[in-house]
Amino acid sequence: MNKYVFIVGGGVAGAEAASQLLKLGFNVTLAEKESQVGGKLNQWDRLFPSKRKSTEVARFLAEGLSGNNFRLLLNTDILNIERTNGGFSISSGTAKFQADAVLIATGYDVFDARIKEEYGYGIYENVITSVELEARFKEGGKIFTPKGQEPKRIGFVHCVGSRDEKVGNHYCSQVCCVTAVKQAMEVKEVLPRSEVFCFYMDLRMFGLQFEDLYREAQEKWGVNFIRGRVSEAAENIDGSILIKVEDTLAGRPLKMKVDLLVLMVGFVPSAGTQNIGKILNLEFTPEKFLKPSDEHIDTYSTNQKGVFIAGTCKAPKTITDTFADARAAVLKIKQYLEEDVPGK
Amino acid sequence: MFQESKPKIPEWGYGINKDRQIDFDRNDRRLAEYIRKYEPSYKLCISCGACTATCTTANLTDFYNIRRLNVFLMRGEIDEINKHIDKCMFCGKCELVCPRGVNTRKVILIMKEGIKKIKQNEQL
Numbered sequence: 217m218n219k220y221v222f223i224v225g226g227g228v229a230g231a232e233a234a235s236q237l238l239k240l241g242f243n244v245t246l247a248e249k250e251s252q253v254g255g256k257l258n259q260w261d262r263l264f265p266s267k268r269k270s271t272e273v274a275r276f277l278a279e280g281l282s283g284n285n286f287r288l289l290l291n292t293d294i295l296n297i298e299r300t301n302g303g304f305s306i307s308s309g310t311a312k313f314q315a316d317a318v319l320i321a322t323g324y325d326v327f328d329a330r331i332k333e334e335y336g337y338g339i340y341e342n343v344i345t346s347v348e349l350e351a352r353f354k355e356g357g358k359i360f361t362p363k364g365q366e367p368k369r370i371g372f373v374h375c376v377g378s379r380d381e382k383v384g385n386h387y388c389s390q391v392c393c394v395t396a397v398k399q400a401m402e403v404k405e406v407l408p409r410s411e412v413f414c415f416y417m418d419l420r421m422f423g424l425q426f427e428d429l430y431r432e433a434q435e436k437w438g439v440n441f442i443r444g445r446v447s448e449a450a451e452n453i454d455g456s457i458l459i460k461v462e463d464t465l466a467g468r469p470l471k472m473k474v475d476l477l478v479l480m481v482g483f484v485p486s487a488g489t490q491n492i493g494k495i496l497n498l499e500f501t502p503e504k505f506l507k508p509s510d511e512h513i514d515t516y517s518t519n520q521k522g523v524f525i526a527g528t529c530k531a532p533k534t535i536t537d538t539f540a541d542a543r544a545a546v547l548k549i550k551q552y553l554e555e556d557v558p559g560k
Numbered sequence: 561m562f563q564e565s566k567p568k569i570p571e572w573g574y575g576i577n578k579d580r581q582i583d584f585d586r587n588d589r590r591l592a593e594y595i596r597k598y599e600p601s602y603k604l605c606i607s608c609g610a611c612t613a614t615c616t617t618a619n620l621t622d623f624y625n626i627r628r629l630n631v632f633l634m635r636g637e638i639d640e641i642n643k644h645i646d647k648c649m650f651c652g653k654c655e656l657v658c659p660r661g662v663n664t665r666k667v668i669l670i671m672k673e674g675i676k677k678i679k680q681n682e683q684l
Contacts, residue, residue: 334657379606380659417608445608447657462609462618467628469612469619 227255229527230321235280327377378482389482587636611654
C-alpha cells in the first residue's frame with residue numbers, strides 16, 4: 217500500500233493515530249512542534265481515575281511509533297498545506313512533503329489564568345494553576361509555598377476559564393472536576409494534616425469511576441466540598457490568599473484564608489489548531505474548535521475532503537476518549553484512502 | 561420543679577403557623593414573567609453564588625442574598641423579595657463577576673418596578 221498520511225500534532229491523538237495507521241500498512245509522517253511526542257501527557261504525573269503514571273501511557277504511545285514507513289518530524293511547524301492533484305503538499309520550512317490524506321491532531325491549550333484577573337494569578341505568588349500543581353507532583357510531590365512553607369490549607373477553584381461567558385468560554389472543559397478531585401487527594405497524600413477545599417458550581421463526574429473518586433475524596437481523604445463559585449481572591453500581608461465565595465447551600469457569603477489556591481484551568485482551542493484551521497480553510501465551531509462534518513455520525517471528517525480531525529482540536533476530551541477518537545479517525549482515513557481516493 | 565420542666569407553649573414549636581412550603585400553584589409568578597419579558601438574561605442564572613460572594617450588602621446585612629432573590633422570584637415568593645430588595649445599592653459588582661453575563665442590576669431595577677406596580681394594583 218503506497219498511501220501516505222500526514223499527521224499534524226504528536227500528542228495522544230496524533231501519536232495513537234500514527235501507530236494504528238502504521239499497523240494497517242500506511243506510510244505515516246508525524247509532525248510535532250515540540251522536541252518529543254506525547255503532547256500534554258508529558259506534563260501530567262498520574263492520570264485519573266486509577267492514578268496510574270502518565271509515563272506508562274507515554275511509553276505505550278512511543279512503542280507504536282517505529283518502522284520503515286514511519287517518519288517523525290520534531291520541532292516542526294507547518295507553514296502551508298496545498299492541494300495537489302488529489303493529494304496534499306505540506307511545506308515546513310524549506311522541506312516539502314506529499315500526502316494522500318491529512319489528519320489534524322493539534323489539540324488544546326490550557327486557559328491563560330491571567331485573563332481571570334479577579335483570582336490574581338500572575339500577581340499573587342500563592343495562586344497557581346492545576347498544571348503547575350501537576351508539575352510539582354511530577355517533580356517528586358513536595359508542595360511548598362514559594363516562601364518554603366508547607367501550606368496548611370489549600371483551595372481548588374473549579375471552572376477557571378470554563379463555563380464563563382465573561383472570558384468567552386461558555387463550555388464545560390469536562391476533565392477539570394475529576395482532576396481537582398484527584399489532585400485534592402494527592403495533596404492530602406503529601407500533606408495529611410492539611411485542609412483541602414474544592415469550590416465548585418456543579419461536580420460533573422461523568423465517567424464510570426469518577427463518582428467513586430469523589431466518594432473516596434470525601435470518605436478516605438476528608439476533602440471538603442463547598443458549592444459556590446469563588447468571586448475574588450486577595451492577598452494578605454503574610455502572602456496567604458483571602459477568597460470570597462457564597463456557600464450557596466448555607467445561603468451565606470463565606471470568606472476563607474488559604475495558603476495555596478489552585479485554579480483548575482480549562483481547555484481552549486490551541487494556537488496550532490487555529491493556525492492549521494485557517495491554512496486548510498476548515499470550519500470552526502462557535503467555540504473556535506474545529507468543526508466535524510457531522511456531530512453524531514461523523515466527527516472525524518471535515519468540510520475539506522481528505523482532511524480529518526482527531527482528539528481535542530475539536531472538543532475537550534479525556535485521554536481515554538482521545539484514544540478512542542484517534543482510532544475511529546484512523547478507520548475513517550482507511551476507508552477514504554481505499555475507496556474514495558480522488559482521481560481514482 | 562415538676563411544673564417548670566413542662567414545655568411552655570410558645571417555645572414548643574407546634575402552633576398555628578403559616579405553611580412553610582413554597583406553594584407553586586398559588587404563588588404569584590407575575591413578577592417572574594414580567595422580568596422574563598424585560599430582562600431575559602435573568603433566566604440564565606446557574607446559582608453559582610459569585611454575585612452574593614462579592615456583594616457588599618450580602619456581606620454586611622442579614623438575609624439579603626441576590627442569588628436567592630432570583631430563586632424566590634422564579635418560585636413566586638414575592639414577599640421575600642419585597643422584604644429585602646431595597647437593600648441593594650446598585651454598585652454592580654454582582655454583574656461583573658457573573659459567569660453567565662446576567663444583567664443583575666437591571667433585574668433588581670425591574671423587580672422594584674414590578675413590585676411597585678403590584679402594590680398599586682397596576683397591570684404588569
